[in-house]
Amino acid sequence: MAELLLVIDEGTTSTRAMLFTPSGQCVASRSAELTQHYPAPGLVEHDAEEIWRLSHACAAAMVTLAGGPRRIAAIGITNQRETVVFWDKITGEPLAPAIGWQDRRTAPLCLQLREAGEEPSIQARTGLLLDPYFSGTKIAWAMTNWPQLKAAGDRLAIGTVESWLVWKLTGGLHVTDATNASRTLLMGLGSGAWSDGLLDQFDAPRDALPEIVDCAGRFGETQVFGGSIPICGLAGDQQAATIGQTCFTPGDTKATYGTGAFVLTNAGTLQPRSRHRLLSTVLWQLGGRRTYALEGSVFVAGSLVQWLRDSLGLIASAPETEAIARSVPDNGGVYCVPALTGLGAPWWQPDARAAISGLSFSAGRAHIVRAALEAMAHQSHDLETAFAADGAQWARLRVDGGMITNDWIAQDLADILALPVDRPDFAETTALGAAMLAGLGCGLFDSLDDAAAMRGTVRTFEPQIEPEVRAVRLAGWRDAITRVVATPVVN
Ligand code: ADP
Numbered sequence: 001m002a003e004l005l006l007v008i009d010e011g012t013t014s015t016r017a018m019l020f021t022p023s024g025q026c027v028a029s030r031s032a033e034l035t036q037h038y039p040a041p042g043l044v045e046h047d048a049e050e051i052w053r054l055s056h057a058c059a060a061a062m063v064t065l066a067g068g069p070r071r072i073a074a075i076g077i078t079n080q081r082e083t084v085v086f087w088d089k090i091t092g093e094p095l096a097p098a099i100g101w102q103d104r105r106t107a108p109l110c111l112q113l114r115e116a117g118e119e120p121s122i123q124a125r126t127g128l129l130l131d132p133y134f135s136g137t138k139i140a141w142a143m144t145n146w147p148q149l150k151a152a153g154d155r156l157a158i159g160t161v162e163s164w165l166v167w168k169l170t171g172g173l174h175v176t177d178a179t180n181a182s183r184t185l186l187m188g189l190g191s192g193a194w195s196d197g198l199l200d201q202f203d204a205p206r207d208a209l210p211e212i213v214d215c216a217g218r219f220g221e222t223q224v225f226g227g228s229i230p231i232c233g234l235a236g237d238q239q240a241a242t243i244g245q246t247c248f249t250p251g252d253t254k255a256t257y258g259t260g261a262f263v264l265t266n267a268g269t270l271q272p273r274s275r276h277r278l279l280s281t282v283l284w285q286l287g288g289r290r291t292y293a294l295e296g297s298v299f300v301a302g303s304l305v306q307w308l309r310d311s312l313g314l315i316a317s318a319p320e321t322e323a324i325a326r327s328v329p330d331n332g333g334v335y336c337v338p339a340l341t342g343l344g345a346p347w348w349q350p351d352a353r354a355a356i357s358g359l360s361f362s363a364g365r366a367h368i369v370r371a372a373l374e375a376m377a378h379q380s381h382d383l384e385t386a387f388a389a390d391g392a393q394w395a396r397l398r399v400d401g402g403m404i405t406n407d408w409i410a411q412d413l414a415d416i417l418a419l420p421v422d423r424p425d426f427a428e429t430t431a432l433g434a435a436m437l438a439g440l441g442c443g444l445f446d447s448l449d450d451a452a453a454m455r456g457t458v459r460t461f462e463p464q465i466e467p468e469v470r471a472v473r474l475a476g477w478r479d480a481i482t483r484v485v486a487t488p489v490v491n
Helices: 046-064 109-115 119-126 136-143 147-151 162-170 196-202 236-245 302-310 320-326 367-391 407-418 429-441 448-455 468-483
Strands: 003-009 013-019 026-033 072-079 083-086 156-159 175-177 211-213 216-222 231-236 253-257 261-268 279-286 287-297 335-337 355-357 397-400 421-424 457-461
Touching: 003 046, 003 162, 003 196, 003 429, 013 046, 013 429, 026 196, 046 083, 046 162, 072 162, 072 236, 072 429, 083 136, 083 162, 109 119, 119 136, 119 196, 119 253, 119 302, 136 147, 136 196, 136 448, 156 162, 162 175, 162 216, 162 231, 162 429, 175 231, 175 261, 211 448, 216 429, 236 253, 236 287, 236 429, 253 429, 261 279, 261 367, 279 421, 287 407, 302 367, 320 367, 320 407, 335 367, 335 468, 355 429, 355 468, 367 407, 407 421, 407 457, 407 468, 429 448
Parallel strands: 003 072, 072 231, 175 211, 253 397, 397 421
Antiparallel strands: 003 013, 013 026, 083 156, 216 231, 253 261, 261 287, 279 287, 335 355, 421 457
8 A cells, every 4th residue: 555655855965765654754764975066166066967866776775665666655855955957858868067056156147136236126026135046047157158058959958956856757747846946036936937037137948947836746657666656745955844844834933953054934825025135935835825934044054063073173073062062151252153154144245254252361162162052043043133023023943953953052042042942853854844745745634734743742942041141142142243244234
């Protein structure tokens, strides 16, 4: 009997396949590392063929473990967003490297468009800002610099990673879900359709682009695992995690602390407009109706801990930071503003650079490590302020990601945000969200609410800090960030 849900979670550094029961139990998983190529400073590329080969291999292993394709009710796919793949519709082979979401090659083009005054109109239409992060300028760059793309004519296919995987799984179905499409700079956020004006602006040929579809439904079937399995769920990774955290009501908010940190608040069914440089994006589309989210991205989260380990040699391993932070009563006046690659939301200052401030002879390694961990709560608090100014007041925060296994960070978040912080016992919320969508798409569930029990139990961290101690922390951070940020954007 078909009772299992197969998720393909295609991330930046690895791809994974997981098997879920409809009650949310993860019964098996298999992952493989992906190669990131750095051909020059600021350039980040993937080999799309490798993404397909490894995703396929992981998924095939899960199908075998499940006892064959007939045991699988549906496939759900979730993926690194904004990364663009270019391929040949006839051969199904990539025509160029995939340009990764972290790639900065289009910074000059973004600056040129911003200086030409294009950003307000682009933000109003797409909910996004002019940053190399999004796919549109990557496509424009590729169409100009890689002649084989124009030469391919009608054979050219362009898509984000879930489109590429669906094409390969089905042998030629070309779709993208509305969450992924909303990150391209090419989709009208209100219409849910490709915009002719934006396609022209970013030189994206309409015939090369996929059809925009819902996040749940029967999109197509794959035969590549030795039998037929329907593909029923599609969503970008941060949206999938927000669904996996059951943020189903306007105001519900989740934050994922991995390499970077991504915060999304359910903004309901009316297109939100940020006045504080947050992104407006599609949270999900079901039955042709979109639910939106406000999003804030922090570029440096867990990567700061990696930097303490690999570049400064201050720690031997990431988990060690928890005991080190507890070994001192406070930060000793030390603050760390981790602008190692500029600052993301709500500051958006690509040229800002990091600082460790407040050092004196009494400051030691433990204070610097503690200050680095404290930066997570402070960056989140800056976002909380921006979200509130945009009308999205958080009542509690649902957290996940590798960093949040650290209890000290979870407690510090609760203290500085002055909110309860919920951490699910099953941490793979991205995959869980894709499983919920797949279950909804194949009819195992009638609604997202029906799938909510898959999330399981949570541990809540309640605020415990003394108000005066919190006030000192907030003032110290404000002082530290003011030194780093040229022009404060919020407050
Ligand atoms: P991604 O999905 O972005 O690859 P993960 O969610 O796997 O990231 O989280 C990995 C990040 O979390 C790493 O940057 C690592 O430094 C950090 N990290 C992992 N465990 C801890 C910990 N116990 N304390 C602090 N940071 C941690």
